Amino acid sequence: MRRRRTLTGRGAGALLAGVACVVLANAVAAPILLYVGLLLFLLPALSFLVVRIPRRTGTVARQISTDLITVSELSRVTVRFNLRAIRIPHGLWRDVLPDAVAGESGGEYPPRSGQLSYVITGVRRGIWQIGPLMLRTVDPFGLAQREQEFGETRTVTVVPEVFTLAPLTVRVGAAGGTAHTSSSRLGQGSDNLSPRHYISGDSMRRIHWRATAHRGQLMVRQEEEESSPDALVVLDRSAARWDRPGHSADARFETAVSLCASAAIHLVQEGYSVDVIDSAGNVLGELRRHEDDRDGLLVALAMVTPRGDSRDLPTLIGGTPPGPLVYITGRIDEEDAALLRPSGAAAAMLFATEAQPGAMAAATAHGWSTAELGEDIADAWEDALPQRPGVGDAPV
Incomplete structure (x- = not known):
């Protein structure tokens, strides 16, 4: 932060004029110029005291x-x-x-x-x-x-800025994620409105009185346990994929981070439980429909920078393939794309900001729906959406 000089331009000019008057007074033997010069010295000094002394x-x-x-x-x-x-x-x-x-x-x-x-x-x-x-x-x-x-x-x-994205054209349920609905038949009742017969051990506070009056026997509210299908968003921030960080931000990397945030929040809104990781396996966020989860992810993405190396995708995914899988990378060639395997993900979407010739075709051959990521994030998302079975050529 640059500090301002104590003397303004006018004050500095007054001092210079005072010096000129003193020199000129000696040169032409004019005492009046000497007095003027002294006055021009005195005024800036007095002004300095006026502004500096008050506490x-x-x-x-x-x-x-x-x-x-x-x-x-x-x-x-x-x-x-x-x-x-x-x-x-x-x-x-x-x-x-x-x-x-x-x-x-x-x-x-x-x-x-x-x-x-x-x-x-x-x-x-x-x-x-x-x-x-x-x-x-x-x-x-x-x-x-x-x-x-x-x-x-x-x-x-x-x-990062979060964009509104188009809904998935396919619904990924138990086939790809962990979607299921199971009912707890024993133990304490819950707040769910689905009634069942009273069983010893159920709390009397959970009795469904309307159903009890209708059926003539004790009924309790039955607990419904639902879990959302899983989705995984991977941000490839390995140093090899991006330009070296400089004084100004890398526009491509900023776009990738913005898509990462947008995709994760969008998938949560569609009912998925979303894990967001980087290409080294570090967790950036876990979204479970809580506002704090969303804010935590955005704060983590606010500080993320390109660094390190990436691990192979099957290792990142682990033994249970997710439903939707969103992989966001930067500079990628055909050889790199051939090594990316979605490992059984039900809806695999690959985005690259700088795809070399043949890279997207190699990825498509392994089951990815691909799109090059430019300035318009929403358009790139629509381009990569998996198609319904029997519609288009993109694999699901």
């Missing part, structure tokens, strides 16, 4: 309208600034923002509305610091200025 302290508290800011999403930051000073100065305030967050975070102080606030937009995912708050004041002559920082910084998390 100011203060506290800063920030409130952000959303806990997590999505890339391209707007969020409002409200700043509570409690300034303690002999007199309230007039100047300009600004909150220091990282490059990953855009916004006009400043204005006049004190504000006319009595409140400091501004709108920010997420630009680049990650965990960043907002602040400190800077207050800049200038003396009445505009010769000297003071910029002072107040308060601590505040952490803001920018998460």
